Amino acid sequence: MVQIKKLNSADSNFNQALQQLLSFDTIMDESVDTTVAQILADIKARGNAAVIEYTHRFDHVHASSINTLELTRRELQQSLSTLPVKQRQALEHAASRIRSYHEKQVASSWHYQEADDTMLGQKVTPLDRVGLYVPGGKASYPSSVLMNAIPAKVAGVKELFMVVPTPHGEKNDMVLAAAAISDVDRVFTIGGAQAIGALAYGTETIPQVDKIVGPGNAYVAAAKRRVFGIVGIDMVAGPSEILVICDGKTDPDWIAMDLFSQAEHDELAQSILLSPDAGFLDKVAQSIDQLIETMPRKNVICAALENRGALIRVRDLEEACTIANSISPEHLELSVDRPEHWVDKIRHAGAIFMGRHTCEALGDYCAGPNHVLPTSRTARFSSPLGVYDFQKRSSLIQVSEQGAAELGEVASILANCEGLQAHARSAEYRIKA
Amino acid sequence: MVQIKKLNSADSNFNQALQQLLSFDTIMDESVDTTVAQILADIKARGNAAVIEYTHRFDHVHASSINTLELTRRELQQSLSTLPVKQRQALEHAASRIRSYHEKQVASSWHYQEADDTMLGQKVTPLDRVGLYVPGGKASYPSSVLMNAIPAKVAGVKELFMVVPTPHGEKNDMVLAAAAISDVDRVFTIGGAQAIGALAYGTETIPQVDKIVGPGNAYVAAAKRRVFGIVGIDMVAGPSEILVICDGKTDPDWIAMDLFSQAEHDELAQSILLSPDAGFLDKVAQSIDQLIETMPRKNVICAALENRGALIRVRDLEEACTIANSISPEHLELSVDRPEHWVDKIRHAGAIFMGRHTCEALGDYCAGPNHVLPTSRTARFSSPLGVYDFQKRSSLIQVSEQGAAELGEVASILANCEGLQAHARSAEYRIKA
Numbered sequence: 001m002v003q004i005k006k007l008n009s010a011d012s013n014f015n016q017a018l019q020q021l022l023s024f025d026t027i028m029d030e031s032v033d034t035t036v037a038q039i040l041a042d043i044k045a046r047g048n049a050a051v052i053e054y055t056h057r058f059d060h061v062h063a064s065s066i067n068t069l070e071l072t073r074r075e076l077q078q079s080l081s082t083l084p085v086k087q088r089q090a091l092e093h094a095a096s097r098i099r100s101y102h103e104k105q106v107a108s109s110w111h112y113q114e115a116d117d118t119m120l121g122q123k124v125t126p127l128d129r130v131g132l133y134v135p136g137g138k139a140s141y142p143s144s145v146l147m148n149a150i151p152a153k154v155a156g157v158k159e160l161f162m163v164v165p166t167p168h169g170e171k172n173d174m175v176l177a178a179a180a181i182s183d184v185d186r187v188f189t190i191g192g193a194q195a196i197g198a199l200a201y202g203t204e205t206i207p208q209v210d211k212i213v214g215p216g217n218a219y220v221a222a223a224k225r226r227v228f229g230i231v232g233i234d235m236v237a238g239p240s241e242i243l244v245i246c247d248g249k250t251d252p253d254w255i256a257m258d259l260f261s262q263a264e265h266d267e268l269a270q271s272i273l274l275s276p277d278a279g280f281l282d283k284v285a286q287s288i289d290q291l292i293e294t295m296p297r298k299n300v301i302c303a304a305l306e307n308r309g310a311l312i313r314v315r316d317l318e319e320a321c322t323i324a325n326s327i328s329p330e331h332l333e334l335s336v337d338r339p340e341h342w343v344d345k346i347r348h349a350g351a352i353f354m355g356r357h358t359c360e361a362l363g364d365y366c367a368g369p370n371h372v373l374p375t376s377r378t379a380r381f382s383s384p385l386g387v388y389d390f391q392k393r394s395s396l397i398q399v400s401e402q403g404a405a406e407l408g409e410v411a412s413i414l415a416n417c418e419g420l421q422a423h424a425r426s427a428e429y430r431i432k433a
Numbered sequence: 434m435v436q437i438k439k440l441n442s443a444d445s446n447f448n449q450a451l452q453q454l455l456s457f458d459t460i461m462d463e464s465v466d467t468t469v470a471q472i473l474a475d476i477k478a479r480g481n482a483a484v485i486e487y488t489h490r491f492d493h494v495h496a497s498s499i500n501t502l503e504l505t506r507r508e509l510q511q512s513l514s515t516l517p518v519k520q521r522q523a524l525e526h527a528a529s530r531i532r533s534y535h536e537k538q539v540a541s542s543w544h545y546q547e548a549d550d551t552m553l554g555q556k557v558t559p560l561d562r563v564g565l566y567v568p569g570g571k572a573s574y575p576s577s578v579l580m581n582a583i584p585a586k587v588a589g590v591k592e593l594f595m596v597v598p599t600p601h602g603e604k605n606d607m608v609l610a611a612a613a614i615s616d617v618d619r620v621f622t623i624g625g626a627q628a629i630g631a632l633a634y635g636t637e638t639i640p641q642v643d644k645i646v647g648p649g650n651a652y653v654a655a656a657k658r659r660v661f662g663i664v665g666i667d668m669v670a671g672p673s674e675i676l677v678i679c680d681g682k683t684d685p686d687w688i689a690m691d692l693f694s695q696a697e698h699d700e701l702a703q704s705i706l707l708s709p710d711a712g713f714l715d716k717v718a719q720s721i722d723q724l725i726e727t728m729p730r731k732n733v734i735c736a737a738l739e740n741r742g743a744l745i746r747v748r749d750l751e752e753a754c755t756i757a758n759s760i761s762p763e764h765l766e767l768s769v770d771r772p773e774h775w776v777d778k779i780r781h782a783g784a785i786f787m788g789r790h791t792c793e794a795l796g797d798y799c800a801g802p803n804h805v806l807p808t809s810r811t812a813r814f815s816s817p818l819g820v821y822d823f824q825k826r827s828s829l830i831q832v833s834e835q836g837a838a839e840l841g842e843v844a845s846i847l848a849n850c851e852g853l854q855a856h857a858r859s860a861e862y863r864i865k866a
Contacts, residue, residue: 120800127813141851257858257862263855264853295855351829352828354830355832359863361844362860364844382665392807392816397785399800404792407800411794411797417520418574418575421730423697423798429690
């Protein structure tokens with residue numbers, strides 16, 4: 001029996017119980033942070049030599065030079081060609097759908113002309129060079145390569161570097177194949193804080209990048225936080241979350257498995273079900289108990305469901321949407337009739353899966369939208385990873401002589417109010433002319 | 434005589450000299466960070482009472498309750514009505530142009546249907562609630578209120594709160610008038626790390642916001658860095674920078690004043706001029722020496738120009754653009770013939786001011802584009818503040834029965850490769866149906 005919490009929104013202590021369920025403190029491990037600071041300083045000071053040493057120490061890979069830690073395009077293609085046909089096709093199918101979706105996100109430069117010929121606009125350009133971190137070992141996911149690399153390439157990033165550690169020299173063909181499919185330009189088999197340092201500062205061999213994306217362990221996360229500002233970074237992700245809203249008419253086994261699919265990520269993952277149908281909640285609880293026995297990752301799923309999961313009875317679907325907004329989940333399934341009606345009531349969610357056939361797993365791999373999503377209530381203010389994360393904007397301002405005369409007056413008045421007389425004078429010069 | 438550096442790109446040690454000129458270490462003051470951590474913890478634990486105490490201690494304002502620290506809409510309107518007509522008109526003119534420009538940045542939801550009726554898209558929504566920090570005292574700039582508040586309101590943010598400290602009770606009418614013009618919803622006269630804490634955690638009276646924007650001193654910056662993740666924040670800005678590229682045909686007084694207008698911000702501000710015309714560089718140096726005597730902020734300007742300024746002779750305009758890209762400046766003036774030709778060669782800059790009449794000061798106040806721009810080479814990967822900072826996206830996925838059958842196969846193969854069997858099973862359920 002999985003001891004998953006059962007809550008009822010009608011209970012007087014419901015809000016408190018919900019807050020407790022959601023509360024999650026990221027504990028910053030000081031010793032991790034100190035180690036990372038030392039590694040970064042060392043990479044910055046000694047470049048290649050330090051990268052080689054740390055790779056030897058942590059990954060047990062001995063390299064005579066940094067060049068031997070770079071994989072050639074041919075090696076990536078080889079990994080792709082060794083895959084069973086079905087796996088290769090699945091990767092390529094997923095990549096093609098991810099590419100099509102992300103092409104819709106490309107922003108273009110724009111400008112407009114005013115009556116006096118003043119031109120205003122915004123120039124949109126891709127980032128020059130991006131680094132993609134891919135974890136080694138068990139958590140080495142080919143889908144993550146596709147989801148991070150393809151938006152960068154669609155944005156027009158010319159140089160996309162991937163770093164992936166190969167502990168004891170062990171490579172993951174599926175990951176390298178995904179790199180080949182997504183047109184990653186260079187791959188270095190390095191990892192940890194040393195890889196983040198190499199990308200952020202550059203070494204004699206590895207050029208400095210402009211942004212680093214991709215998931216990693218506590219050391220990688222701490223290193224990314226530290227180099228932020230020198231390079232851009234994506235969000236540092238918290239544990240994964242799913243919130244399912246169900247009207248009670250979906251097969252309870254399906255919903256139980258959807259909750260499992262989030263819970264199997266790790267013991268801190270969060271799976272919550274909201275339904276107005278008490279009988280249905282009971283059925284899902286039964287499905288959980290039956291299905292859990294068949295799951296290879298049973299222990300992880302159990303721990304996650306018991307620690308952070310819940311089956312919550314709500315008054316109606318309206319209230320479910322209100323609660324969903326307050327939770328602002330990473331993944332939200334609307335397993336209901338007419339999901340297009342209810343989606344209008346959702347303001348905060350990383351991704352919204354509409355209808356009984358749209359399980360989260362389809363979105364994780366191949367529907368097209370990105371699986372890198374805001375966690376821990378950050379969907380209140382942030383967005384899925386997208387092409388917009390690999391483009392940036394520059395304002396364009398070209399003021400005509402007539403425009404300068406008019407705007408110069410305004411700027412001069414405001415600058416003088418702010419005590420910035422050089423600003424005022426600079427604007428006034430353009431009036432006289 | 435202002436001792437501004439003179440460099441020549443043809444010199445053998447030029448690259449090194451340029452690196453040295455640009456290098457700028459943000460020193461994180463540990464004692465500031467410790468103080469801030471304590472204040473934040475205290476605000477989180479004790480809410481209103483702590484806010485009132487710190488406001489008393491740091492701003493010497495005694496408040497019996499938090500309500501007396503809130504300004505009414507009427508008080509803001511009063512500030513607006515007390516302004517001299519010219520100032521009021523200047524503020525309104527600037528606001529109207531800023532609004533028009535930012536309206537071009539509004540993103541809309543989009544979706545598309547595939548042949549099998551699967552729907553994919555992205556839902557764009559404004560943030561619910563945003564906090565705008567405005568410094569008190571001398572650095573209290575009405576233009577900064579307009580530049581931060583208007584994009585939020587154009588994005589559709591329903592609740593826009595402003596916090597501004599009033600040391601010894603002193604209010605800045607111009608700042609409050611700017612708040613009235615930009616439709617700020619609530620204003621609290623609190624500041625420092627305590628204001629950031631109140632916005633980030635919420636108190637009994639002040640609701641938690643979703644994002645905090647706006648400039649501030651070292652305490653405010655440290656507090657924003659600490660609450661990042663609980664709420665969104667804008668970038669923590671470094672010293673302001675201008676890079677001017679001039680072909681030698683602009684009045685040297687104009688260029689000197691443009692360099693001053695950046696230098697007058699503070700002693701760490703950076704003003705650099707690139708020109709292929711050695712004689713012109715000498716003339717600008719002469720203008721600097723003549724004009725400096727007339728500037729009320731002479732000392733600050735001198736210090737900035739001597740510490741971090743430079744007049745650089747380049748081979749040609751082509752090389753100037755290459756150097757500009759490597760500097761990735763916050764502000765770039767193209768004071769040249771045919772700026773529309775040269776702008777194509779610029780990849781990294783916060784804002785590009787095209788043509789001799791387009792001085793940076795016009796952009797700072799009233800041209801329309803935002804004056805909150807990426808500093809310290811971050812234009813390589815980030816953008817001016819815009820409406821896009823106050824909108825966020827949710828992926829939309831609605832897979833049809835037929836689509837689920839096809840995508841389920843792909844997801845199942847990839848999930849099994851990654852050892853995530855619950856993901857695979859969840860997808861497979863949707864195939865059978």
